[in-house]
Amino acid sequence: MPKEEFKVTPWEVKGEIDYDRLVEKFGTSHITPELLSRMPGADENLFLRRGIFYSHRDLDWLLDNYRRGRHFYLYTGRGPSSSTHLGHMIPWIFTRQLQVMFDAKLYFQMTDDEKFLFKDQLTLEDTSRATYDNMLDIIAVGFDPSKTKIIVDTRDIKSLYTIALRVAKRVTFSTAKAVFGFNNSTNIGSIFYTAIQSAPAFIESEMEGTNVPCLIPCGIDQDPHFRVTRDVAPALGYYKPALIHGKMLPGLSGGKMSSTGDAALYTTDSDAQIRKKIMNAFTGGRSTVEEQRKLGANPDICPVFHHYEFLLEPDDSKLKKTYADCRSGALLCGECKLNLLSKVLPFMQKHRDNREKAKERLDEFMFRSGDD
Amino acid sequence: MPKEEFKVTPWEVKGEIDYDRLVEKFGTSHITPELLSRMPGADENLFLRRGIFYSHRDLDWLLDNYRRGRHFYLYTGRGPSSSTHLGHMIPWIFTRQLQVMFDAKLYFQMTDDEKFLFKDQLTLEDTSRATYDNMLDIIAVGFDPSKTKIIVDTRDIKSLYTIALRVAKRVTFSTAKAVFGFNNSTNIGSIFYTAIQSAPAFIESEMEGTNVPCLIPCGIDQDPHFRVTRDVAPALGYYKPALIHGKMLPGLSGGKMSSTGDAALYTTDSDAQIRKKIMNAFTGGRSTVEEQRKLGANPDICPVFHHYEFLLEPDDSKLKKTYADCRSGALLCGECKLNLLSKVLPFMQKHRDNREKAKERLDEFMFRSGDD
Numbered sequence: 038m039p040k041e042e043f044k045v046t047p048w049e050v051k052g053e054i055d056y057d058r059l060v061e062k063f064g065t066s067h068i069t070p071e072l073l074s075r076m077p078g079a080d081e082n083l084f085l086r087r088g089i090f091y092s093h094r095d096l097d098w099l100l101d102n103y104r105r106g107r108h109f110y111l112y113t114g115r116g117p118s119s120s121t122h123l124g125h126m127i128p129w130i131f132t133r134q135l136q137v138m139f140d141a142k143l144y145f146q147m148t149d150d151e152k153f154l155f156k157d158q159l160t161l162e163d164t165s166r167a168t169y170d171n172m173l174d175i176i177a178v179g180f181d182p183s184k185t186k187i188i189v190d191t192r193d194i195k196s197l198y199t200i201a202l203r204v205a206k207r208v209t210f211s212t213a214k215a216v217f218g219f220n221n222s223t224n225i226g227s228i229f230y231t232a233i234q235s236a237p238a239f240i241e242s243e244m245e246g247t248n249v250p251c252l253i254p255c256g257i258d259q260d261p262h263f264r265v266t267r268d269v270a271p272a273l274g275y276y277k278p279a280l281i282h283g284k285m286l287p288g289l290s291g292g293k294m295s296s297t298g299d300a301a302l303y304t305t306d307s308d309a310q311i312r313k314k315i316m317n318a319f320t321g322g323r324s325t326v327e328e329q330r331k332l333g334a335n336p337d338i339c340p341v342f343h344h345y346e347f348l349l350e351p352d353d354s355k356l357k358k359t360y361a362d363c364r365s366g367a368l369l370c371g372e373c374k375l376n377l378l379s380k381v382l383p384f385m386q387k388h389r390d391n392r393e394k395a396k397e398r399l400d401e402f403m404f405r406s407g408d409d
Numbered sequence: 410m411p412k413e414e415f416k417v418t419p420w421e422v423k424g425e426i427d428y429d430r431l432v433e434k435f436g437t438s439h440i441t442p443e444l445l446s447r448m449p450g451a452d453e454n455l456f457l458r459r460g461i462f463y464s465h466r467d468l469d470w471l472l473d474n475y476r477r478g479r480h481f482y483l484y485t486g487r488g489p490s491s492s493t494h495l496g497h498m499i500p501w502i503f504t505r506q507l508q509v510m511f512d513a514k515l516y517f518q519m520t521d522d523e524k525f526l527f528k529d530q531l532t533l534e535d536t537s538r539a540t541y542d543n544m545l546d547i548i549a550v551g552f553d554p555s556k557t558k559i560i561v562d563t564r565d566i567k568s569l570y571t572i573a574l575r576v577a578k579r580v581t582f583s584t585a586k587a588v589f590g591f592n593n594s595t596n597i598g599s600i601f602y603t604a605i606q607s608a609p610a611f612i613e614s615e616m617e618g619t620n621v622p623c624l625i626p627c628g629i630d631q632d633p634h635f636r637v638t639r640d641v642a643p644a645l646g647y648y649k650p651a652l653i654h655g656k657m658l659p660g661l662s663g664g665k666m667s668s669t670g671d672a673a674l675y676t677t678d679s680d681a682q683i684r685k686k687i688m689n690a691f692t693g694g695r696s697t698v699e700e701q702r703k704l705g706a707n708p709d710i711c712p713v714f715h716h717y718e719f720l721l722e723p724d725d726s727k728l729k730k731t732y733a734d735c736r737s738g739a740l741l742c743g744e745c746k747l748n749l750l751s752k753v754l755p756f757m758q759k760h761r762d763n764r765e766k767a768k769e770r771l772d773e774f775m776f777r778s779g780d781d
Binding site: 150152153161191192194195198199201202204206207208209210211213214219220221222223224225226227228229231232283 | 499522525526533562563566567570573574575577578579580582583585586591592593594595596597598599600601604656696
């Protein structure tokens with residue numbers, strides 16, 4: 038049964054996403070069980086085991102090299118336009134796990150320039166504030182400071198710019214138009230921007246003076262940028278970065294977790310706000326208790342269930358039971374929401390504690406070029 | 410009598426330029442005698458007196474403010490893609506004179522990013538080499554190091570980037586296409602670039618925290634960039650930069666002084682090379698001595714005469730005599746070329762000496778941001 042029309046670009050996610058069709062449309066590959074078996078500890082990894090991170094480019098090549106003793110580095114990023122919500126944190130938590138799994142260095146790019154260019158109403162002061170705010174959440178996720186460097190585009194532009202120029206010289210407006218859907222009224226900064234997002238995929242090679250493989254964990258909506266990056270890499274003498282793509286945590290009102298409104302759980306929300314958002318969440322339930330007891334509900338379309346699945350219920354058998362009890366009508370939405378709340382609140386409390394400590398730790402994580 | 414079709418863009422100058430039509434086409438204004446009379450020492454200035462710098466935008470506004478004690482700063486630049494020739498130096502020498510005339514601070518921008526992006530065959534190593542080479546010539550022109558700061562785009566990008574982002578956000582691809590003639594195969598770096606060239610027009614206001622008027626002396630071919638700069642300035646809360654536009658020194662083979670081939674006198678040429686280029690130059694002369702003696706020659710189309718006019722014969726009465734003697738047939742091209750040579754060689758020798766000394770002086774001129 039074909040799902041309704043959907044749209045996934047780095048700046049817009051609309052409709053109910055068919056993730057299999059996206060693999061086809063973007064030309065990426067599914068992560069096969071065989072490939073999974075070659076990742077150390079994949080079984081214990083919720084995101085891999087459950088197919089939250091489900092698609093890739095050249096991960097096989099990367100793992101072949103890794104087995105031969107060839108280390109790679111990780112690169113991911115965040116467009117700082119607002120506070121951080123749970124949906125943002127999924128790929129960061131996964132990236133931290135990859136850092137441990139492969140003992141890998143990480144560049145974390147804060148694309149404040151992107152957000153300024155693409156969001157009409159944002160000033161550079163806004164993106165600067167959001168950058169600081171978001172960095173606290175990133176650090177709170179637990180990255181290893183000795184192996185993690187946060188790049189802030191406007192702050193560290195000097196280390197990115199010449200790489201970006203070399204990328205930009207090989208990308209025509211035609212290509213940018215086709216990949217990102219730009220038109221005549223797109224501003225010239227937005228048109229150039231993808232070159233800046235490409236740069237960290239090559240920065241380690243530049244700094245080391247020799248090619249270093251790179252793995253980019255990201256939401257699949259970011260793939261278009263890295264398709265461009267990968268296309269130009271050989272001509273610039275670099276490896277193409279490998280990618281591992283995640284699904285997007287659906288918002289509590291359904292759809293991709295939106296950055297605005299009540300649909301998302303922000304790390305800056307109070308317990309009371311979180312409670313209210315969860316208790317008001319859209320679910321896959323029936324209109325009456327009687328009906329639900331009789332016919333059961335639908336966890337497949339339920340964001341409350343997805344919150345368990347994506348992050349908050351690490352125990353597969355418990356998740357399976359929740360799914361079955363929802364289907365059978367044994368579990369009602371109110372009870373299920375309270376159960377989620379009992380998992381979310383301690384998670385958020387711990388994160389808030391780490392976030393507070395992060396305020397003293399920013400300096401440990403900041404990227405330093407040779408010039409600084 | 411309409412001149413043949415010509416084209417003037419920041420990257421291409423073709424055909425015989427009708428400078429009056431260019432004023433009309435670009436929508437700039439002629440520098441009137443009245444306006445000249447308000448510039449201190451304009452009478453003694455070869456470039457102003459002879460109309461080499463002949464067009465402007467908002468120069469009247471700038472001078473009104475200056476009279477009221479409001480200082481302005483100068484901004485000009487160089488796209489470093491090759492060695493420096495005499496044609497490049499005309500606006501630099503004029504800019505130095507303006508610096509003295511108005512006791513003005515100067516930002517000199519080396520647009521190495523531009524040259525890399527717009528010239529297919531150039532690498533960043535090439536533009537880097539050209540930047541160093543050209544900076545020696547710039548310093549050799551005699552700018553005041555206490556008032557002159559050279560910005561190298563790739564080196565000083567951090568101080569330009571956020572200003573450029575704010576400019577870029579307000580310039581659509583439509584505008585860039587209309588102003589610069591871009592199309593679908595233009596690379597995305599070239600499309601963005603004009604925002605970088607805009608930045609120094611606002612940098613002093615940024616650094617001072619208050620608006621400072623800016624005057625940009627440049628070849629009129631650069632006007633399109635600053636039309637964009639001026640269009641966005643009010644929305645960004647800055648003054649529009651004022652402009653003063655120069656004509657281009659014609660090459661020794663006719664046309665704009667080309668950056669390649671034998672048509673230009675490079676500061677790195679030996680005396681023998683200069684002699685050869687001048688003696689082989691195109692002139693307004695006749696095919697035989699007899700004919701020339703009888704009918705006279707045409708200084709108006711003669712690059713040798715233009716070299717006197719633009720730079721090498723500061724004495725107006727002598728220039729007038731050369732013109733008349735050429736017209737009458739009293740002066741033959743060989744003699745005229747030897748006379749030019751006798752002026753060029755000492756000029757070049759002095760420049761070479763200053764250029765040699767400049768090697769030890771680079772540091773005095775380099776831009777320092779608050780971060781350096």
